[in-house]
Amino acid sequence: MIRYLRLWRELFITCLLREMLFRANFIAILATSSWWFVMNVVMFQVIFGHVTEIAGWTKYEIFFLVGTSHATFGIFETLFMVNMTRIPDLIRTGELDFYLLKPVSTQFLISARYADFEAVPNTIVGFLFVAWCAAKLHAVFSWTALATFALFVVNGVTLYYTLLFVSVTISFWFMRFHAMNIWWQLTSLARQPAEVFPPALRFVLTYCLPMLVIVNFPVKAYLGRLPLAAGIWALVATGLLLALSQVFFTFALRRYRSASS
Amino acid sequence: MAAVEATALTKVFTTVKRRGGLTGAFRGLFRPERTEVRAVEGASFALEPGELVGFLGPNGAGKTTTLKMLAGLLHPTSGSASVLGFTPWERRDDFRRRISLVMGAKNQLWWDLPARDSLALNREIYGVPYDRWKKTVDEMIEMLEVGNRLEVQVRELSLGERMKFELIACLLHEPQVLFLDEPTIGLDVVSQQRIREFLRDVNARRRTTILLTSHNMADIKGLASRVLLINHGRIMHDGPLATLIERWSGTKRLALTASRPLVRSELAAFGEVLALDGPAAVLCVPRDRAPAVTGEVLAALPVLDLTVEDPPIEDIIAEIFQETRPPTSAAKAPKAESSGGEDHEWE
Amino acid sequence: MGVAALPASLVPWSRLNRRFMTIGLSDALAYRGTFILGIVFAMIPLATSLLLWLAIYRAGAVGLSIAGFDLHGMLSYYLVMHLLGLVYVVEDVQWDVTQQIRGGTLNSYLMRPISYCLVQWDLKMAAVLVAAVIALIPASLVVIAARSILVLPAAAWQWGAFVVAVLVGIQIAFLLSLCIGLSAFWFLETSGFLMAAFPMQMILSGSLFPLELLPKPVYAVVGNLPWTYMTYFPLQIWLGRLDAAAVARGLLFQAGWLAALLGFSTWLWSRGIRRYEAVGG
Numbered sequence: 001m002i003r004y005l006r007l008w009r010e011l012f013i014t015c016l017l018r019e020m021l022f023r024a025n026f027i028a029i030l031a032t033s034s035w036w037f038v039m040n041v042v043m044f045q046v047i048f049g050h051v052t053e054i055a056g057w058t059k060y061e062i063f064f065l066v067g068t069s070h071a072t073f074g075i076f077e078t079l080f081m082v083n084m085t086r087i088p089d090l091i092r093t094g095e096l097d098f099y100l101l102k103p104v105s106t107q108f109l110i111s112a113r114y115a116d117f118e119a120v121p122n123t124i125v126g127f128l129f130v131a132w133c134a135a136k137l138h139a140v141f142s143w144t145a146l147a148t149f150a151l152f153v154v155n156g157v158t159l160y161y162t163l164l165f166v167s168v169t170i171s172f173w174f175m176r177f178h179a180m181n182i183w184w185q186l187t188s189l190a191r192q193p194a195e196v197f198p199p200a201l202r203f204v205l206t207y208c209l210p211m212l213v214i215v216n217f218p219v220k221a222y223l224g225r226l227p228l229a230a231g232i233w234a235l236v237a238t239g240l241l242l243a244l245s246q247v248f249f250t251f252a253l254r255r256y257r258s259a260s261s
Numbered sequence: 262m263a264a265v266e267a268t269a270l271t272k273v274f275t276t277v278k279r280r281g282g283l284t285g286a287f288r289g290l291f292r293p294e295r296t297e298v299r300a301v302e303g304a305s306f307a308l309e310p311g312e313l314v315g316f317l318g319p320n321g322a323g324k325t326t327t328l329k330m331l332a333g334l335l336h337p338t339s340g341s342a343s344v345l346g347f348t349p350w351e352r353r354d355d356f357r358r359r360i361s362l363v364m365g366a367k368n369q370l371w372w373d374l375p376a377r378d379s380l381a382l383n384r385e386i387y388g389v390p391y392d393r394w395k396k397t398v399d400e401m402i403e404m405l406e407v408g409n410r411l412e413v414q415v416r417e418l419s420l421g422e423r424m425k426f427e428l429i430a431c432l433l434h435e436p437q438v439l440f441l442d443e444p445t446i447g448l449d450v451v452s453q454q455r456i457r458e459f460l461r462d463v464n465a466r467r468r469t470t471i472l473l474t475s476h477n478m479a480d481i482k483g484l485a486s487r488v489l490l491i492n493h494g495r496i497m498h499d500g501p502l503a504t505l506i507e508r509w510s511g512t513k514r515l516a517l518t519a520s521r522p523l524v525r526s527e528l529a530a531f532g533e534v535l536a537l538d539g540p541a542a543v544l545c546v547p548r549d550r551a552p553a554v555t556g557e558v559l560a561a562l563p564v565l566d567l568t569v570e571d572p573p574i575e576d577i578i579a580e581i582f583q584e585t586r587p588p589t590s591a592a593k594a595p596k597a598e599s600s601g602g603e604d605h606e607w608e
Numbered sequence: 609m610g611v612a613a614l615p616a617s618l619v620p621w622s623r624l625n626r627r628f629m630t631i632g633l634s635d636a637l638a639y640r641g642t643f644i645l646g647i648v649f650a651m652i653p654l655a656t657s658l659l660l661w662l663a664i665y666r667a668g669a670v671g672l673s674i675a676g677f678d679l680h681g682m683l684s685y686y687l688v689m690h691l692l693g694l695v696y697v698v699e700d701v702q703w704d705v706t707q708q709i710r711g712g713t714l715n716s717y718l719m720r721p722i723s724y725c726l727v728q729w730d731l732k733m734a735a736v737l738v739a740a741v742i743a744l745i746p747a748s749l750v751v752i753a754a755r756s757i758l759v760l761p762a763a764a765w766q767w768g769a770f771v772v773a774v775l776v777g778i779q780i781a782f783l784l785s786l787c788i789g790l791s792a793f794w795f796l797e798t799s800g801f802l803m804a805a806f807p808m809q810m811i812l813s814g815s816l817f818p819l820e821l822l823p824k825p826v827y828a829v830v831g832n833l834p835w836t837y838m839t840y841f842p843l844q845i846w847l848g849r850l851d852a853a854a855v856a857r858g859l860l861f862q863a864g865w866l867a868a869l870l871g872f873s874t875w876l877w878s879r880g881i882r883r884y885e886a887v888g889g
Contacts, residue, residue, distance in 0.1 A: 003388065010385045018373050036807040036816075043817045047664055050674050055663040098369040100334050102386050103357035109386075181646060188653035196656070196663045257274060258334045 007104065008112050015115040034125050037070045041129075055195035061223065062193065064133040068153070069191045069215040071126025075157050077119035083111050084164050085180050088171035094258050107249050111165060134222070145222050152218035152231070155238050160190075160214050162241040165249070172252040190214040206230070210237055262346065264438055264470040265308040265331060270340035271494075272301040272326050300326040302494035303340065308472060310437075313464045315485030315502075316474040319582050323494040324474040328440045331472070332362040344438055358387060361436040365443035368427055370415045376426040377411045380433060387434035394433060401429045404459050421452035428456065432463065439463070441473040445480055457483050478574050492582055502574070510577045513551040515544040517558065518566040531558055540565075545572075647694065647746060654690045658683055675820045681847055684759040685818055687750055688846055692774065692839050693815065694743040698732045698782040699806070705789030709884070718881075725786065725877055732782055761846055769855050773842040776862050781838045783869035784809070790873065793880030814840035834865040 041063065048059040057065070087110055090096040099109045139145070164183050189211040194202055205212045213234045220226040275295055301323040308314055318324045329335045331342055333349035333356065342349055347356035370379040384394045402408045405425040410418060418426070424444070432439070444460070445453040461484060463469050475481055481488060481502070488505060490498035498505050515532070519540045528534050531554050532546035546554045551569055558564060571577075665672055665679040672678070677685065705728065708714045717724045751758065761767050788805060810816060812835035819830055819840050830836065841858050844850050850858065 007385050010382055014371065014374065014378055014382055017378065018371065035811060039811045039816055042823075043821060046821045047674065050672060051664060051667040054660070054667050095367070097329070097334050097362070097364065097367070100352065101332060101357060101360075101362055103354040103388075104386050106352075182649040185649045185652045188656045192656050192660055193663075196659045198659075254336045256335065258329050 004105075004108060007108075011112055012115050016117065019117050034070075034122060037066070037122070037125065037129075040066050055193050057193045057195070060133045060136045061219075064130055064137065064222075065193060065215065065219050066191070067126045067129035067133055068219050069126075069187075071123050071130065072153055072156050072160075072215055072218070073187060074119045074121075074123030074126055075153070076160055078116055078123065079157070080111060080161050080164070081119070082114040082116045084161075084168050086110075086114070087168045091171050091256065096256065097258055100253075100256075106253075107165070107246060111161070137223075139223070145224070148226075148231075149218050149222040152213075152221045152226075152234065155235055156214035156218060159210060159234075159238045159241065162238065162245050163209075166241070166245045169245070169249050169252045172255040186211060190216070194220075207233070210234070213237070263307040263343075264310040264312070265342075265344050265472060267307070267327070267331065267342045268305050268340055270301055270304040270327065270330060270342055271299070271338050272323075272330060272335060273338045274298045274300055299494050301330070301337075301491075304491065304494070304496050306489055306496060306499055308470055310470055311464070311468040313460075313471040313473065313484055313486060315481040315488040316472055316491065317481060317488055317578060318474075318491040320476075322491045324491055325442055327491070328362065328442055328472065328474060332360060332440050333357070334362075358434060359436055360438045360440070361431040361434070362440040363428060363431045363442065363444055365424065365441075365446040368415075368423060369430060370423065370426055372416050373414060375412045376415055376418070376430075379415070379426070380430055383430050383433055389434055397433050397435060398429060401432065401459070404462065405429070405455060421448050424448060424452070424456070428459065435467060436469065438470045439472075441471060441475075443475055443477075444473070445475065445477050453477065453479065460484060478578075482574065490578075490581065497581065506571050506574065506577055509581050510572055511548055512545050512572060513548050514570045514572055515546060515551070515555065515558065516568050516570060517542055517544070517562070517564050520563045520565055523562070527562070647742065650690070650694065651746075654686060657686050661686070675818060676849070677818060677820075680757045680759055682818070683754070683757050684847060685843060687754060687758065688843055689815060689839060691743060691747050691750065692777075692842065694746065695736060695740050695774075696778055696781050696839065697735045697739045698778060699785050699809075700735075701728050701732050701782060702785040702789035704728065704731075705786065706792040709789075709792040714884070725873065728786065729782065736778060759847055762848055765852070766845055766848065766855075769859065770842055770845045773837075773845055773859065773862060776859075776866055777838045777842055780834055780862070780866055780869060781813075783866070783873050784834060784838070787869065787873050787876055790876045790880050793876075793883055809835055812836065813838040814843065832861070834869060837862045837865050 044059070044062055044066065047054070048062075052058070054062060090099070090110060096106075096110070099106050099113075102109060134141075164180075167183065168180075186209075189205060189209075194205070194212045194216045197205060202212065217226060217231070217234055221231065275297055277295055304323070304327055316324050316328070326335065330337050331344055331349055333344075333352045336350045345356065345359055347353055349356065349360075370376055371382075380394075380398055384391070389397075402411065405428070407422055407425050410422050410426075415423060415426070428444070441460070445456055448456070457480060460471065460473075464471050464484075471484075473480065473484060485502065487500060488498065488502050489496055490505065498508065514535070519542075522539045523537060523542050525534055525537055528537070528542055528544060532544040534542060535545050536543040544554075544558075555567065555569060559567065661679070661682050664674075665682070674682070708717070714724070717727065761770060812819075812830060812833060814836070819827055819836060822830060837858075841862060844858075845855055
């Protein structure tokens with residue numbers, strides 16, 4: 001475990017070194033990357049000029065959710081996004097060979113190889129906005145609330161990674177299957193207040209395709225609205241899915257045919 | 262115990278054929294056509310620890326596929342293999358720490374960073390202690406004469422330098438078994454020479470077992486004491502290079518120099534004239550008749566100098582490959598990929 | 609179809625162009641799995657938007673109107689925007705062009721006696737054609753399922769104007785993407801920039817929410833940018849938000865942007881290719 005954390009740090013540093021070579025690009029991205037977030041806030045600002053709550057969520061609660069989803073997916077993009085995008089290419093071009101040969105978990109290596117620092121500002125902006133919303137909500141600050149919030153953010157990122165990794169593994173069968181595009185669409189489910197969905201769909205999105213666990217759970221945990229059973233379920237589900245993703249990946253590797261050079 | 266052992270190793274690829282054109286694309290939509298390619302067919306052989314063996318065969322003969330199975334990258338369709346007592350495709354960490362695969366046409370170094378960073382990363386991955394890593398890398402850098410290039414961005418390196426650093430990256434954990442796939446492809450003669458010396462040293466001093474494929478006969482002649490010959494997925498020969506020549510080449514070459522210019526008609530009686538230039542000539546004669554013909558030539562012509570040689574190894578191999586076509590005429594290129602010519606793969 | 613959008617002064621419509629369109633079609637068909645899945649999964653953001661807006665209008669007063677959109681108008685906006693999105697499949701051009709410039713595959717085009725930009729146009733229009741045919745399925749489903757809420761153009765002239773505005777809008781979308789792609793001649797690494805530019809374009813074309821929701825001074829600027837004329841303007845016609853005079857003025861503006869972008873992309877290409885040749889790829 002310690003070994004893997006050290007290795008992750010080393011990969012991180014290597015990526016940072018590389019990133020610094022392309023500074024102009026980096027700045028351009030900083031200038032444009034938070035537009036989606038700002039526009040979402042603008043949209044809800046306009047809407048709340050006409051209504052006082054949406055599906056039981058007040059303005060700053062909705063903003064809290066928007067900020068959390070921006071930050072959560074920011075973390076995911078920083079750590080995993082580039083890697084997930086590259087996995088189908090690794091399989092198609094045979095570059096996976098190099099990873100398979102290394103005496104380290106292949107799943108770890110291909111998932112953690114590239115860090116994307118362009119998404120770091122998103123994460124920071126998201127969390128700052130969340131802090132501002134928390135202040136506006138006059139929620140009593142407590143370390144327990146903050147800790148559960150952090151726990152469920154980490155859980156959300158891990159869960160989303162696992163779901164994506166399993167789908168990306170399908171590239172072993174369908175080389176041109178670009179799971180990423182599909183998942184980008186699915187994130188729209190995670191970003192909405194859960195109560196927008198009809199109860200049956202909400203159940204499915206919590207227990208079958210647990211997209212609501214990713215962003216809604218940390219927010220609800222902070223606001224003290226998350227039932228204990230649901231919280232435990234979320235943590236267990238993530239653990240199970242992580243184990244499942246490993247089994248599935250090992251199985252899929254049997255299909256690997258290592259494209260000739 | 263053998264370091265590397267393959268028993269009846271077989272790999273069959275199934276590919277979906279994509280047809281060109283609009284109608285082809287439409288047909289592929291409903292009824293994809295599958296073909297089977299038998300890349301490796303019952304390959305059995307063994308390598309003793311410390312042995313350096315050459316692996317010969319034309320493109321698509323199954324060399325790389327065999328190598329990849331032994332390195333654990335591919336699951337065989339049937340058959341078994343054992344490398345240092347491990348089953349390769351289980352890919353245990355202990356196994357992967359003890360082997361290495363070098364692919365001449367591919368590169369694992371970070372393109373935009375100096376080679377040093379990639380070597381440092383591999384140290385972390387293989388868990389090599391710093392001192393040991395430093396010592397090994399320094400030694401190798403000195404042997405390959407790339408010491409002053411360590412801090413240069415990989416993309417700025419020449420092809421030869423890149424290959425040398427690739428070798429160092431693959432060997433810094435001091436593997437016991439090394440698989441090399443075309444290590445000198447595309448390199449100039451000096452770099453090739455340098456890499457061969459390096460490999461010979463690795464084999465001799467570190468007792469590394471090496472299995473090497475190459476189209477470059479100089480690599481095989483210079484390094485391998487024993488060769489495996491594979492064609493159409495089957496092992497055709499396993500033994501020293503010399504027996505390969507004996508077994509497969511039916512002819513010898515007589516090179517002679519006379520005291521006077523020679524004419525073709527007087528030579529034709531002894532054998533096929535391969536070259537004639539004034540007093541110098543080269544004749545091709547059946548192997549079993551070589552001693553007799555030598556006597557006859559010495560008696561009939563004013564010979565100053567005469568040598569009996571084997572034909573160039575390249576010629577022999579080309580001959581073997583042509584003779585050993587498989588019984589069925591359906592010879593397909595045993596490649597995993599058969600994608601149509603598409604130049605916009607991006608999405 | 610929009611022959612007007614051919615980069616001027618280049619090769620005339622020919623067998624060659626048809627050949628390239630065929631390649632584009634085969635490519636789209638060969639990867640039908642991705643294709644069909646893409647269409648199915650693109651429904652998800654649509655559905656979540658619709659559910660969100662339903663919740664919003666439910667929370668407000670009866671007959672609530674936001675920036676002039678009542679519930680049916682808002683839902684129709686998202687539905688038709690989604691259908692247009694299925695057909696506007698030209699954004700890939702910016703990725704293709706960037707990759708070909710950076711990866712050096714551009715050279716193989718330069719050595720052949722064909723116009724690079726025109727080839728790209730052929731490929732993308734073929735994709736649009738395929739997408740349009742396939743989009744008929746979800747389109748008819750939407751019309752049947754949502755017929756009780758769907759707002760349709762009232763007059764024949766509105767239908768006509770809508771079709772014209774969409775055809776020109778596709779060309780504008782293509783040229784905008786092409787220009788962004790061609791910027792790779794100047795920037796070594798633009799992939800990250802493209803990633804960031806993509807959501808920007810989606811916002812400016814009205815995919816996230818109707819642009820008129822923006823504060824008035826912001827809309828005064830955004831409403832005149834070329835992105836507005838990709839999809840937002842055709843939608844305004846569809847929903848009957850513009851009278852005849854406004855439609856005529858809009859079409860004029862659209863034509864103006866089309867001409868400007870044609871000129872700009874031609875200029876970018878000629879400057880870029882000179883730079884490319886000078887640097888040696």
